Amino acid sequence: MPLGFLLVTAEPGALVPLEEFQDWYNNEHVPLRLNHLPSFLTGARFSAADSLTPSWLAVYDIDDTATFQHESYTRLRANRSPQEADLVKRLELLDRRTYEFVADSGESALTSSYKPTNATKFLLTHWINISGDDAAFHPWSDEAFRALKGVEGWVRTRTYKCIDNLKIGTGVPKGPEAQIVPKYLVVHEVLSLAVADLPAFVGASNPGSMAKIEESRTWNLYRAYPSVAQGNVQASSS
Template identity: 30%
Template sequence: MTDATPIGTSSGILHVLMDIGPNVSEEEFHQWYNNEHGPSRMAIEGFKCGVRYEALDGLGPKWVATYEIDNLTVLQTEPYLSIRNNSSPEEADILKRISLIDRKIYADVLHRGQFQPVIGTILVAVRLLIPSANAKELEEWYQKEHVDMLADIPGWLRSRLFKELSSESSKTDLVQYMALHEYHSDNGLGGPKHVAASSTDWRMRIMSLAIGGPIRRDFRLYHIF
């Protein structure tokens, strides 16, 4: 999305997926991200928490960073735009060589549970593209059934639901949602309670409405800012 996209005053996240590619070593990538890129964002008032995850599913993009933000309008203020538009020579160089950066902004819809910043925490990310006419039902399903059932899974820590802010989606009759579910490294994912939460009639109906079906990715918490 572009910075011209209207951003409301709600809280939310900046969610950035990245693939390094062949022209940047992992050592160089992590040194830059952990010591320059991430800390420069976290120094801006309104950025509450920043974490990086590594994919567990063997799919790409392999790396994701998520920044929790008190008020999304901070992404249109001078302090943030300044660090985006005035990269250091080192950052400008590495950004040219990274193969993929997919940057999205999401507004909060639902938040249940508490974040426990422990390296190795498991993140399950699920994206759903839903007709706007069914958006309210999807949110009600999360609020009235799905998160309650997920919270009963051993090792569950937190579930959040977000709506993407996108100039493109506003021109269509579709809404992009993303759910982020966090679990201890020792958890009941794939067990009977997880199967039960994934098998209700209401869930089946919501999934049947999702364009292209749900897209699930599994990650492990790699770094905390």
């Protein structure tokens, strides 16, 4: 099975104070995954840098997409604590998307991506739909990587294909249309958000006529977390 990636955007909304939201994420939600499951290789959270909503982003590198169907992971949502269940039903948005790995420009000496030591400070995310054959996306990734290597301030780019998603929350409209999301995700790690405006970056990251960027967002690192997989946190008992 391919490598997996979990991306979750969230908006606390009027019914969940930010302090309560942060306490839940930092002290319950993230530890239940990173302190227990070696399949969760990394985990980090980012806040919106563009004043748009959702305001919060969480990303996790997963060792195998099979993890998303494994009981060790699925039971975390099926058996929420009373406190978590109460908070989740009050959130304005919790948008969970699981992905399979497509391509990676490669690890960089500039940052450790989502590991706590020297974590990437800024992300640029592009959600993309492909026109025509999905196979066209793979060679585009390779071409983009070659061009991005010449962009000052660029660190790393990875691409993914969405395999499942679910939006819940008080602000999510009813009906299947609300659950439609772009098929592909591109995550750019950069040293500065100013990279997003560089002509060289814009040119290299634009998929052209073969695809359409449905949404672009910019993010600031809030926190990168230790994990059992990294060997920098002691495993908690289940």
